[in-house]
Amino acid sequence: MNGRFDSILATVGNTPIIRLNKLAPARVNIFVKNEAFNPMGSVKDRLALGIIEDAEQRHALAPGQTVIEVTSGNTGIGLAMVCAVKGYPLVVVMGENFSVERRKLMRFLGAKVVLTPAAERGTGSMKKAEELALAHGWFLCRQFDNEANADMHSRTTAPEILAAFAGERLDYFVTGAGTGGTVKGVGRVLKAQRPETKVIVCEPDNSPVLGSGIAQKRQPDGRPESHPLSRPHVMQGWSPDFIPKLTEDALAMKLVDRILPVNGADAMRLAKELAQREGIFVGISGGATLAGALQLCAEAPDGANFLVMLPDTGERYLSTPLFDGIGADMTDDELAISRSTPSARFDAAPPPPAPTVCPMPAEANVPTASAASAEVQEFVAGVLGDAKQPLVLFALEWCEFCWALRKLFARCGIPYRSIDLDSTEYQYDDRGGQIRAVLLARSGSKTIPQVFIGGKFIGGSTDTMEAFKQGRLQALLRQHGVAFDESVEIDPFSLLPAWLQPR
Numbered sequence: 001m002n003g004r005f006d007s008i009l010a011t012v013g014n015t016p017i018i019r020l021n022k023l024a025p026a027r028v029n030i031f032v033k034n035e036a037f038n039p040m041g042s043v044k045d046r047l048a049l050g051i052i053e054d055a056e057q058r059h060a061l062a063p064g065q066t067v068i069e070v071t072s073g074n075t076g077i078g079l080a081m082v083c084a085v086k087g088y089p090l091v092v093v094m095g096e097n098f099s100v101e102r103r104k105l106m107r108f109l110g111a112k113v114v115l116t117p118a119a120e121r122g123t124g125s126m127k128k129a130e131e132l133a134l135a136h137g138w139f140l141c142r143q144f145d146n147e148a149n150a151d152m153h154s155r156t157t158a159p160e161i162l163a164a165f166a167g168e169r170l171d172y173f174v175t176g177a178g179t180g181g182t183v184k185g186v187g188r189v190l191k192a193q194r195p196e197t198k199v200i201v202c203e204p205d206n207s208p209v210l211g212s213g214i215a216q217k218r219q220p221d222g223r224p225e226s227h228p229l230s231r232p233h234v235m236q237g238w239s240p241d242f243i244p245k246l247t248e249d250a251l252a253m254k255l256v257d258r259i260l261p262v263n264g265a266d267a268m269r270l271a272k273e274l275a276q277r278e279g280i281f282v283g284i285s286g287g288a289t290l291a292g293a294l295q296l297c298a299e300a301p302d303g304a305n306f307l308v309m310l311p312d313t314g315e316r317y318l319s320t321p322l323f324d325g326i327g328a329d330m331t332d333d334e335l336a337i338s339r340s341t342p343s344a345r346f347d348a349a350p351p352p353p354a355p356t357v358c359p360m361p362a363e364a365n366v367p368t369a370s371a372a373s374a375e376v377q378e379f380v381a382g383v384l385g386d387a388k389q390p391l392v393l394f395a396l397e398w399c400e401f402c403w404a405l406r407k408l409f410a411r412c413g414i415p416y417r418s419i420d421l422d423s424t425e426y427q428y429d430d431r432g433g434q435i436r437a438v439l440l441a442r443s444g445s446k447t448i449p450q451v452f453i454g455g456k457f458i459g460g461s462t463d464t465m466e467a468f469k470q471g472r473l474q475a476l477l478r479q480h481g482v483a484f485d486e487s488v489e490i491d492p493f494s495l496l497p498a499w500l501q502p503r
Contacts, residue, residue, distance in 0.1 A: 007085055012046055012049050013160065015033055015160070016033075017033050017034075017161075017164045017307065018033075018034055022277045022278055024297075028300050028304045028306060029306065030294075030306045030308060031164075031306065032280065032286075033157075033160075034280060036282060036312055040080075040105075041077070041312055041315065042312035043074070043157075044237075044311075046156055047078070047152055047179065047181050048081070049078070049082050051148045052082045052141075054146075054151070055148075061088070061139045065137075067079060067141065068090070068139065070126045071092050072240075073102030073106075074316065076102070076106045077102065077106055079141065080109035084110050088139075091111065091113075093115075093125045093128050095124075096115045097118035098236055100319045121240070123242055127223070143179050144179050144240070144246060145244065149179055150180070150185035150249075152185065157182065158190065161307060162189070162194070170194055171304040171305050171306065172293065172307070173199050174202065174308045175309040176202050176237075176238045176285050176311060179244050179247075182309060183201055183247065184246045184250040187199045187253075187255030188253065191255055200296065201250075202261075202291070203238065203260070204231075205262055205263050205264075207230050207232075207233045208261055209227040209239060210243065210259045214228060224243070224245075227241055227242050227243060234321060235262075235284050235285045236317070236320070237312065262289075264288075267284050271284055271287030274287060274310075283312045289309055290308055328498075330346070372434040372438050373429075380435055380438045383417065383419065387454075389416070389417045390454045390480035391416040391480075392416065393406070393416050393417070393418045394435070394449060394451075395418050401461035404495045404496045404497065407495045408464075408490070408495055412484050412485050413483075443457040449461055453476045461496070469493075
């Protein structure tokens with residue numbers, strides 16, 4: 001590992017194994033394998049790379065062919081990374097109940113995300129993915145029964161563990177009940193090379209599909225039916241509403257020594273304790289796996305070594321109950337700290353109303369219109385008099401209020417011209433400042449953004465939004481022959497920055 005890689009894909013795996021110093025009982029050693037160190041932040045980066053490269057080697061995936069998979073999020077994110085590098089379009093199918101940030105991450109990486117109703121659970125998502133794959137000739141990854149998933153863990157995860165504990169005892173390997181790739185892929189290597197190691201699989205206590213002993217029913221084509229004991233739970237990425245084929249294999253091969261039920265509240269508590277006491281930031285499933293390991297500590301022999309898989313980063317859970325009670329605003333304690341010195345603070349009284357427009361830098365130094373060159377004055381007059389583009393936005397490139405207007409115009413399909421006064425185009429000879437001077441003479445306002453329609457000054461950000469809300473903006477657009485989507489119904493003020501929204 002020389003720190004140089006040919007692509008991001010070469011950074012998958014080789015995740016660190018870290019000793020817990022505060023949460024582990026004194027007489028045992030708990031180590032965690034932090035899979036958040038994978039490039040997309042989860043253990044599923046491994047299977048994503050393994051499945052795609054296996055399909056390429058078998059010529060099951062043609063160049064440019066669309067890849068599709070059902071996911072709770074992490075597999076889809078890993079696949080989005082792999083497909084972006086290798087040039088495959090990706091469609092992921094995901095239940096609507098999984099965290100919103102996962103959808104956004106996949107779309108940011110270029111994937112398309114198809115949501116399925118939460119009531120139809122994992123089997124419903126799987127059915128949809130199979131339908132789409134068949135209808136469009138797409139490559140379906142089948143992570144729950146694809147042997148390439150388990151093989152990747154046998155080739156990468158297991159050797160990393162063996163190397164880390166070479167010459168030392170390894171009493172327990174603790175993982176969660178996900179696709180079955182980790183438990184089958186790592187379990188068969190450990191059973192062959194470290195047979196003394198007990199392989200422990202954790203699952204939600206309110207959805208004990210493995211511990212129930214009830215066999216998984218499948219349709220004639222092999223598709224699983226929803227397991228009768230499956231229930232909704234908080235461990236995203238764990239325990240779909242069926243027993244995956246890879247997990248069935250691991251159980252049949254007697255790779256699993258014990259199945260442990262884990263309580264959801266314990267999972268969330270330990271995820272927070274990992275962050276606040278060990279500085280390790282993981283999701284609910286990581287807290288759940290640690291909770292399972294801690295259950296075993298009382299019966300473990302002195303000096304026992306545990307290795308606990310932590311599947312992903314806590315950033316996947318910002319919109320889930322894991323972050324319930326973690327606010328964006330200052331707490332009473334934080335306000336007290338702020339008020340302990342006089343500067344840059346909020347008083348006990350509500351803060352003054354937030355500005356509705358972005359003040360320009362050095363507002364007091366805006367030059368007069370006479371200081372603007374004749375060329376700049378002609379430029380502004382030409383822009384405002386252009387009948388082909390009646391709507392003009394004088395803006396700053398990264399101003400939140402300007403972006404709120406851009407979002408409104410985009411949502412409604414309203415064409416406009418943007419003059420970004422702080423962009424490099426307007427920096428030479430202070431053209432941006434000169435344009436401000438001309439605008440000041442026309443509108444009487446020193447602030448940005450400024451919106452004009454047909455040369456008429458509409459106002460700043462909230463002025464324009466109010467005009468839209470009352471229908472005046474739409475009427476002016478029609479008057480000047482501007483076509484837009486008039487079916488859109490939206491409160492424009494909802495597009496303002498989050499810190500301005502009512503709390």
